[in-house]
Each structure stands twice: as C-alpha cells, then as structure tokens.
Amino acid sequence: MPPLTQPLKAYVSTSAREHLAEFERSDAITVDIHGHMRIEKAIELVAKHAKSDHRPGVITSELTKKVSAAQDRDRRAALTGVDERLAEMDTMRVDVMAVSPHPPQLYPPVEPAVAADAAAIVNDGIHEQVRKHPKRLVGLGAVPLHDAELAIKELDRIMTGLNFKGIEIAARMGDEELSARRLDPFWARCEHYDIPIFIHPTSFASPRLAEHYLTNVIGNPLDTTVAVHYLVFGGVLERFPNLKFVLSHGGAFACAYSGRMDHAYGARADCRENISMPPSYYVSKLYPDSIVFNVDQLEYLIKRFGPDHVLIGTDYPFDMGEYDPVEQVYQVPGLAQQNRDLICGGNALRLMHLDEVDFR
Amino acid sequence: MAADSTYTCRPYQSTAGRVHLMAPPPRPRTVTVDLHCHMHVVAADELAGPLYGPENEDFVRFANDRTRAVNMKQHEERLEELTGVARRLQIMDDMQVDVQVIAPAPPQYRYGADADLTRQTSRIINDAIAEAVATHPKRLVGLSTVPLQDTGLAIAELNRAVSELGARGVEIGTSVGDEEISAPRLEPFWQRCDELGLVVVVHPMSFTQGQRLTNHYFSNVIANPLSTTVAVHHLIFDGVMERHPGLKIVLTHGGGYVAHYPARMDHAHGARPDCCTVIGKPPSSYLKRFYFDTVVFGTAQLEHLHRMWGADHLVLGTDYPYDMAEYDPVEHVYQADGLSEEEREKICGLNALHLLGLEAKQFARQPAPAARRRPAR
Numbered sequence: 233m234p235p236l237t238q239p240l241k242a243y244v245s246t247s248a249r250e251h252l253a254e255f256e257r258s259d260a261i262t263v264d265i266h267g268h269m270r271i272e273k274a275i276e277l278v279a280k281h282a283k284s285d286h287r288p289g290v291i292t293s294e295l296t297k298k299v300s301a302a303q304d305r306d307r308r309a310a311l312t313g314v315d316e317r318l319a320e321m322d323t324m325r326v327d328v329m330a331v332s333p334h335p336p337q338l339y340p341p342v343e344p345a346v347a348a349d350a351a352a353i354v355n356d357g358i359h360e361q362v363r364k365h366p367k368r369l370v371g372l373g374a375v376p377l378h379d380a381e382l383a384i385k386e387l388d389r390i391m392t393g394l395n396f397k398g399i400e401i402a403a404r405m406g407d408e409e410l411s412a413r414r415l416d417p418f419w420a421r422c423e424h425y426d427i428p429i430f431i432h433p434t435s436f437a438s439p440r441l442a443e444h445y446l447t448n449v450i451g452n453p454l455d456t457t458v459a460v461h462y463l464v465f466g467g468v469l470e471r472f473p474n475l476k477f478v479l480s481h482g483g484a485f486a487c488a489y490s491g492r493m494d495h496a497y498g499a500r501a502d503c504r505e506n507i508s509m510p511p512s513y514y515v516s517k518l519y520p521d522s523i524v525f526n527v528d529q530l531e532y533l534i535k536r537f538g539p540d541h542v543l544i545g546t547d548y549p550f551d552m553g554e555y556d557p558v559e560q561v562y563q564v565p566g567l568a569q570q571n572r573d574l575i576c577g578g579n580a581l582r583l584m585h586l587d588e589v590d591f592r
Numbered sequence: 593m594a595a596d597s598t599y600t601c602r603p604y605q606s607t608a609g610r611v612h613l614m615a616p617p618p619r620p621r622t623v624t625v626d627l628h629c630h631m632h633v634v635a636a637d638e639l640a641g642p643l644y645g646p647e648n649e650d651f652v653r654f655a656n657d658r659t660r661a662v663n664m665k666q667h668e669e670r671l672e673e674l675t676g677v678a679r680r681l682q683i684m685d686d687m688q689v690d691v692q693v694i695a696p697a698p699p700q701y702r703y704g705a706d707a708d709l710t711r712q713t714s715r716i717i718n719d720a721i722a723e724a725v726a727t728h729p730k731r732l733v734g735l736s737t738v739p740l741q742d743t744g745l746a747i748a749e750l751n752r753a754v755s756e757l758g759a760r761g762v763e764i765g766t767s768v769g770d771e772e773i774s775a776p777r778l779e780p781f782w783q784r785c786d787e788l789g790l791v792v793v794v795h796p797m798s799f800t801q802g803q804r805l806t807n808h809y810f811s812n813v814i815a816n817p818l819s820t821t822v823a824v825h826h827l828i829f830d831g832v833m834e835r836h837p838g839l840k841i842v843l844t845h846g847g848g849y850v851a852h853y854p855a856r857m858d859h860a861h862g863a864r865p866d867c868c869t870v871i872g873k874p875p876s877s878y879l880k881r882f883y884f885d886t887v888v889f890g891t892a893q894l895e896h897l898h899r900m901w902g903a904d905h906l907v908l909g910t911d912y913p914y915d916m917a918e919y920d921p922v923e924h925v926y927q928a929d930g931l932s933e934e935e936r937e938k939i940c941g942l943n944a945l946h947l948l949g950l951e952a953k954q955f956a957r958q959p960a961p962a963a964r965r966r967p968a969r
Contacts, residue, residue, distance in 0.1 A: 233865065234872040240865060247862025247874070248855040289801075409804070438801035440822055441771060444829040445867050449860045450821060453853065458804055458814060463678045465808040481856070485849035489817060491609040491890030492845070492916075496813045498599050498608020499915045502658045503809050510608060511888075512601065525855035532896050551863045552856075 238552035248525035260573035263580035266545025270334035271357030289437025310549035332372035334399035342444030347376035357385040398428040403459035411466025453484030458488035467506030521545030537569035593646035603915035609889025617923040625941035628909025632674035644705035654802030673913035695763035696737035708737035722757035761791030766823035774830035820848030833878035846888035885909030903935035
C-alpha cells in the first residue's frame with residue numbers, strides 16, 4: 233500500500249469532506265431512513281434451499297473478500313442487535329432509525345414459498361427488536377417479490393399486524409427488473425398503504441468491478457440507477473403515480489445525471505414506449521437519501537428535488553456509511569432551519585405517517 | 593404505447609433535455625470549438641465489414657429489435673452528415689461552432705478484430721479524416737484512431753497520424769473488450785501520449801456487461817456514461833493518472849456518472865484497504881485533472897460541472913451528428929448561471945485550443961446566423 237495522506241478510518245466521519253468542529257442542532261426529531269438489521273435465523277432457512285449465490289456474477293477480489301469478512305466480524309453486533317446501534321445513534325445525533333433488512337436478505341435465490349417464509353422470519357426478527365424501543369426505532373419490512381400475491385400477503389401482515397412503517401426492496405429481482413408487469417397488483421397495494429418503498433442495491437454483475445471494491449463503489453449506485461431507469465421508462469411511475477420510492481445513496485447516478493434521460497425521450501422512438509411525460513417528471517417524484525458524502529452533491533440534490541424530497545440516511549452499520557448525517561445537512565450553505573428539519577426528519581416522518589409527538 | 597406524449601420525437605434538433613432560449617442565442621467573440629464530434633469512413637467498413645461486422649459490438653448485442661431498427665435508420669438518415677464535409681459545415685454554422693475537432697466514429701474502433709485488420713482500418717480512417725480537414729483547415733482539425741488491442745501497432749499508427757497527417761490527438765474507447773485501458777501493457781501508449789502532449793478523448797460505446805440494458809436504449813442512455821465511469825475509476829485507482837500527471841484526457845458526456853457523483857470514491861479510499869492499494873491521494877484529486885465536455889443536456893448539470901471542476905476544465909462538445917447529440921452547444925453554455933464571459937469563452941473554445949496546442953488566429957470565426965434555423969422548444 234502506498235503512503236496515504238491520511239490514515240484509514242472506517243465506521244466514523246467520512247474522509248470525503250471536511251467536518252464541523254461543533255454545531256448546534258435544533259430539537260426537531262431526526263430520523264435516519266437508511267439503517268440495516270440482519271436476522272440470522274433466516275440465513276439458515278435460505279442456505280438450505282438456495283439455488284445460487286444471492287448475487288450471481290458479482291465478482292470480488294480476494295482482498296475485498298478479506299476486508300468484507302473483517303467488517304462482518306467487526307460489525308456483527310451492531311448489525312444484528314440494538315445496544316450498540318442506540319449508542320451510535322446518539323453519537324450520530326440520530327433520534328430515530330427506520331430499521332430495514334440487510335440487503336442480501338431481500339431477494340434470496342429460493343422458491344417463492346421459501347422466500348415468503350424467510351421474509352416473515354426477517355420481519356418478525358426486526359419487529360421483536362424494534363418494539364422494545366418504540367421511541368428510537370421503527371421498522372421497514374421485507375416482502376417476497378418472487379410472487380406478487382405472496383408479497384401482498386406479507387405486506388398486509390406487517391402493515392396491519394406488526395406496525396411496520398414501510399418496506400425495503402432490492403433494486404432488482406434476480407434477473408428481472410422492477411418494471412416486470414407481474415408486480416402491478418403489488419404496486420397497487422403499496423399505493424393503497426401510501427408507504428415509503430426504500431430501494432437498496434445488491435451490486436452489479438461485471439468482472440470489471442472486481443478490483444478496488446468497485447462492486448460497491450460503482451456496482452451499488454449502478455444497480456439503483458438501472459432500477460430507477462426501469463421504474464421510469466418501464467412505466468411503473470406512469471401506471472402508479474402515487475408510489476413513493478426512497479432511493480439509497482442519494483439516488484445514485486440517476487439522480488445526479490438525469491438530463492440524458494429527457495434527451496433520449498425526445499430523440500428516440502425506443503425511449504418513449506410506456507411514458508407520456510418526459511422522464512424528469514417521474515424522477516421528480518423520487519426521494520433520494522443524503523448518503524453522497526460531500527456537501528456539494530447534497531446541495532445539488534436539495535436544489536433538484538426540493539427540501540421536501542431529501543431524507544438523511546446513514547447505511548448503518550457499514551463502512552460505506554455516513555456517520556455524520558445531521559452535520560452534513562448543517563454544512564449546506566444558505567439552508568433555512570425549517571428545511572434542515574425537514575431533511576433531518578420531517579420528510580421521513582411524513583412519508584411514514586408519523587408525528588414528532590410519537591417520539592417525544 | 594402510452595397515450596399522447598407531451599413531446600413529439602424529434603432527433604437531430606434542439607434537445608428535450610432543457611427549455612431553449614427564444615431570442616437568437618448569443619455567442620462569444622472568440623472562436624468556438626467542438627471537441628466531441630465524429631466522422632464515419634465508409635472505406636474502412638468496405639474493407640473490414642465482411643471480416644468483423646457490427647454484430648460483435650456491445651451496442652448491437654445489447655439491443656432489442658426496436659433499438660436495432662432505430663439505430664439502423666439513424667445510420668441511413670445521417671450518412672451524409674457522418675461521412676461528408678459540406679453538410680457538416682452547414683450544421684456547424686447552425687450550431688455556432690467555428691471549428692470541429694473530428695474524431696473517428698466509435699463503431700469503427702474495431703478493438704475486437706484481428707490487430708492487423710484494425711491497423712489497416714485505422715490507417716484508412718485517419719487518412720480520410722486528414723483529407724477532410726485539408727479541405728477546410730480554418731474550420732476542421734483531426735484526431736485519430738488506433739488499434740488499441742496491440743500496443744506496438746497502436747503507438748506506430750499514433751506516431752504516423754501525428755507526424756504525417758497532422759492529427760492533434762487520438763480518440764480511444766473506454767476498454768479493449770473486458771481489458772481496462774489502465775492495463776499494464778498499455779503503459780507505453782500512455783507514455784507516448786504524454787511525451788507528445790496529445791489530447792486523448794476517451795469515448796464509450798455501450799458497456800461490456802450490458803445484459804440488463806437491452807431495453808429502452810439503455811445500452812447507450814446508461815451504458816455510455818457507465819463505461820466512462822468504469823474507465824475513469826481504473827485510470828485513477830490503477831495509478832495511470834498518478835504516474836502521468838501531464839496527460840490531457842477529455843471525457844465525453846460530461847465525464848459520465850463519476851464526474852457528477854465523485855465523493856463515493858473518496859469515501860471508499862479513506863475507509864477501505866482494498867481501495868488504496870496503488871494511490872495515496874484521494875481519488876477526486878486525480879479526477880480534477882481530466883477535462884469534461886458539455887454534453888449533459890440539462891442546465892443544472894452543466895452548472896454543477898462548472899462548480900465542481902471549474903471553467904478551465906470544461907470543453908464544448910456536441911456528439912455530432914448522432915441523435916444523442918447536443919445541437920445548441922453554445923446556447924447551453926450561455927444558459928448556465930454563474931459564468932463570466934471570460935469563462936464562457938474558455939469553455940466554448942479557448943480551452944480546447946490550448947489543449948490542442950493551436951492558435952485562435954488560424955481559424956475562421958463565423959458570423960452569427962441571421963435567425964434561428966430551428967424553432968426553440
């Protein structure tokens with residue numbers, strides 16, 4: 233390894249920007265829309281029935297495997313439990329975390345019935361921990377998108393019986409995209425509940441991403457980007473205009489670089505098969521989280537999407553996470569306090585049909 | 593098909609990516625230069641067509657039938673604009689572009705073909721571009737193509753194009769099949785570009801693993817900015833930019849995704865040992881050294897590029913004469929907020945001239961067109 237200009241730091245303040253020595257936050261409730269919990273009980277069930285790796289074709293170098301295994305060891309307690317989580321939330325100035333499943337548990341490579349059982353185990357596991365801390369944690373659940381009817385069934389169960397506030401889905405369903413028509417009844421049900429649908433990537437299959445952790449650095453935002461393009465051009469947002477998708481990592485490339493979509497729509501017959509409006513009309517409906525690591529990008533997102541459409545996230549407890557999500561919002565120049573409060577928590581509460589008083 | 597769309601499909605005109613100025617658009621006093629435009633050379637296809645056809649290319653493999661049909665139609669419709677000079681000059685006048693720096697057409701790179709075949713097609717293309725440039729030296733400048741699959745042959749053709757044909761630079765793809773352009777075997781090629789002070793335009797042509805991208809023309813809409821992104825990460829993380837700080841690399845389409853979303857690289861480099869095996873400095877410090885064209889269609893993105901990388905690192909481009917091109921490149925620069933006139937002059941042409949080692953006085957600044965040729969949308 234070459235001499236670095238600064239030492240390696242994981243699970244703490246990002247090295248991608250300068251930090252504030254101190255700042256005073258308001259007392260508005262802060263909500264992290266992007267934190268994960270792994271339910272180990274579901275892993276055994278999936279392993280028994282798995283047809284393949286949960287993301288075939290995603291290739292990483294030996295060094296990456298080692299580093300990721302070390303992270304797994306370092307962060308296992310944080311990922312599976314609550315005590316470390318609550319303590320770190322305090323450090324991060326996060327009052328409430330919307331706890332969602334660990335992404336590999338979202339679309340396991342198993343038959344639909346097994347996937348439904350696994351999703352139920354994951355959701356029960358999250359519910360069990362979350363309900364012990366009602367003023368600090370809320371749950372976003374898993375649904376077995378392998379089969380729309382089974383997904384609807386689990387959605388109904390967690391929304392009506394387990395007090396979940398929304399769901400997390402993978403950015404694709406194995407080889408299928410989220411625009412697959414078989415999901416239409418499921419989207420209709422999501423519109424009925426008017427819930428946040430948090431989309432999280434699971435990388436992208438290409439041998440060219442094996443080095444330098446590009447399976448995450450590029451592969452994750454790429455997976456989200458392809459998903460957004462299919463939701464737009466595939467007509468999901470045309471058919472279901474009220475769906476509320478929350479996007480990981482600042483909405484990835486799609487939110488940073490959307491002009492090309494509109495141009496394509498205006499110039500190519502093969503880019504306008506399912507949509508009546510330009511792509512940016514649909515893109516504007518999305519809710520990017522704030523995990524972009526620098527202030528400039530966050531500022532761009534707020535300008536492009538509006539302060540009512542950006543939500544802070546951390547990606548807790550991983551090393552590609554943002555450990556100063558509130559500070560980052562306070563670093564955006566010229567942002568009014570009421571807009572800081574929206575981005576730091578008001579938007580998330582609104583999407584989840586919750587109120588500040590629920591957490592005081 | 594969705595019910596009546598709000599815009600009619602109109603390629604080769606003002607982009608749907610932004611609202612346009614109603615009044616005749618302004619332009620700088622100084623020379624305007626397009627650093628992203630193409631010429632297709634039919635003679636190269638005549639030689640190589642039967643031996644290495646377009647079916648080998650990612651943009652054809654990863655396309656559904658509708659997309660292939662639209663692409664074929666485009667090639668027919670734009671043949672004159674792609675291959676000739678007269679129509680090119682007329683459109684340049686419409687666009688308020690004084691000078692085009694002509695690059696090869698990406699489908700003609702042929703890096704997957706037998707190296708000697710590509711050596712021959714590269715010669716034909718480079719000769720043709722030079723010949724076209726010679727007909728209008730006050731309006732046209734030439735770049736070149738090389739058989740990048742063979743380092744020795746690539747350097748030989750590069751040397752020939754520069755010393756015998758007057759090429760001012762080279763355009764290369766974003767990979768050689770699955771091999772990165774940062775591969776150790778290409779080190780002598782980068783060394784040579786550095787020595788000669790050449791402009792290297794890095795241009796994508798779909799993506800090598802495009803299986804998910806066969807619909808809605810994602811094999812260009814996503815794959816192109818993606819390919820640039822992957823290439824840039826490798827140039828940075830594999831140390832090419834570290835070893836050759838003087839390289840003049842121009843990235844098309846605004847630098848693709850990475851130029852608009854750069855901090856993730858820095859975060860990873862600062863947090864993970866598998867992200868800093870070669871370079872010691874944050875990745876974005878190398879990204880600053882690239883040059884980004886303006887082909888991003890939307891004004892907010894152009895403003896963002898300017899804020900992040902500075903006016904000295906932006907160069908006007910169009911992607912002439914394709915359908916994914918910008919047909920009002922000068923207007924776009926004038927629509928971006930926060931630029932001084934001096935910065936616009938740089939972006940619209942002076943940066944390009946400086947990179948190419950050329951003087952403004954050798955070129956003819958065109959008079960402004962009497963009226964807009966196309967209705968603003």
